[in-house]
Amino acid sequence: MKKISFLFLAAIWFITGCADNNGKSVSSTTDTIPGATSSAPSAPIPDHHSTALQSIMDSTVIRMGRMELTNNPTKDFAMLMLIHHGGGRKLVHETLENNTDSGIAKLAKSIEVDLEKEIVQLNRFVIDKRYQKKQNESKASNELMKAMTPASQTSSPTSDSKQEEFPRIMITYFQTANDMVQVMEDNGADYEISGFAQEMVARNKSYIEQLKQLAIHN
Numbered sequence: 001m002k003k004i005s006f007l008f009l010a011a012i013w014f015i016t017g018c019a020d021n022n023g024k025s026v027s028s029t030t031d032t033i034p035g036a037t038s039s040a041p042s043a044p045i046p047d048h049h050s051t052a053l054q055s056i057m058d059s060t061v062i063r064m065g066r067m068e069l070t071n072n073p074t075k076d077f078a079m080l081m082l083i084h085h086g087g088g089r090k091l092v093h094e095t096l097e098n099n100t101d102s103g104i105a106k107l108a109k110s111i112e113v114d115l116e117k118e119i120v121q122l123n124r125f126v127i128d129k130r131y132q133k134k135q136n137e138s139k140a141s142n143e144l145m146k147a148m149t150p151a152s153q154t155s156s157p158t159s160d161s162k163q164e165e166f167p168r169i170m171i172t173y174f175q176t177a178n179d180m181v182q183v184m185e186d187n188g189a190d191y192e193i194s195g196f197a198q199e200m201v202a203r204n205k206s207y208i209e210q211l212k213q214l215a216i217h218n
Contacts, residue, residue, distance in 0.1 A: 052094050053169045060087025064148050072133060073140035074190045077197075078125035080144055080180065085115050085122065088173055095166050103217070104166055107210055111170070114203055118196075125193055140187035147179040167215035174204040174211075 064083045069076050092112045096105060125131060181197040 051165060052098070053091055053165050056087055056090045056094060057169055057173065060084065060090070061148065063087075065145065069138070069141045069145070071135035071138035071141050072131050073138050073144070073184065073187060074193050075126060075128075075131040076138070076141040076144055077180065077184050077193065078122045078131075080148060081177065082119065082122050082126065084148070084173075084177060084180075085119050088115050088170075091166075091169060091173065099166065103214055107207070107214065108166070111207060118200060121196055125196075131190075140183060143183045143187065144180055147183045148176055164215070167211040171208050171211050171215075174208050177201075178204050 060083065063086075064080050067076075067079060067083065070079075089112065092108045092115070095108045096112075099105060099108075178201050181201050184197055185194065
């Protein structure tokens with residue numbers, strides 16, 4: 001099994017860190033993914049400039065970068081998206097626990113419901129016998145790893161306000177997922193997962209527009 005190089009991701013550890021403004025470390029709980037062989041790495045060194053939401057985003061990117069590819073693009077996509085969705089759930093939970101804005105709370109709860117549904121389907125793809133055969137090399141799998149890195153690069157915190165940060169972080173979160181779907185489509189994705197992915201993209205685009213409206217009003 002090919003081990004992914006994470007030199008770029010390692011640099012993130014020293015740039016962003018994984019703590020909120022009070023120095024409280026964010027949990028690095030391992031995501032449970034059927035068929036995954038590597039566990040989540042330790043949280044990066046805390047940095048007082050990193051907000052709680054940013055820390056969750058950064059640690060999610062690091063866990064994705066640490067995943068060992070099977071080089072079966074359908075399974076790799078599903079496994080990466082499970083980690084991605086796990087990070088999304090943490091972003092939502094953090095927001096609901098520490099935000100009283102009714103508009104943000106309503107949208108966060110709606111996002112959580114859709115993430116839960118998609119996680120169920122992603123788990124089915126991971127354990128599907130059709131996608132268990134390992135391959136020696138996969139351009140699609142390698143491109144997937146490149147597609148997920150913008151999440152950390154483009155979401156550096158600009159404000160400590162949850163009302164401003166949640167829309168900004170989540171827009172990047174959804175755009176990154178859509179980029180990964182595009183990689184799958186460009187590389188001849190399996191018909192079944194392609195249909196699932198396109199439905200996910202449609203929901204993501206809808207959420208992006210709603211988040212942009214929230215950002216304008218906050």
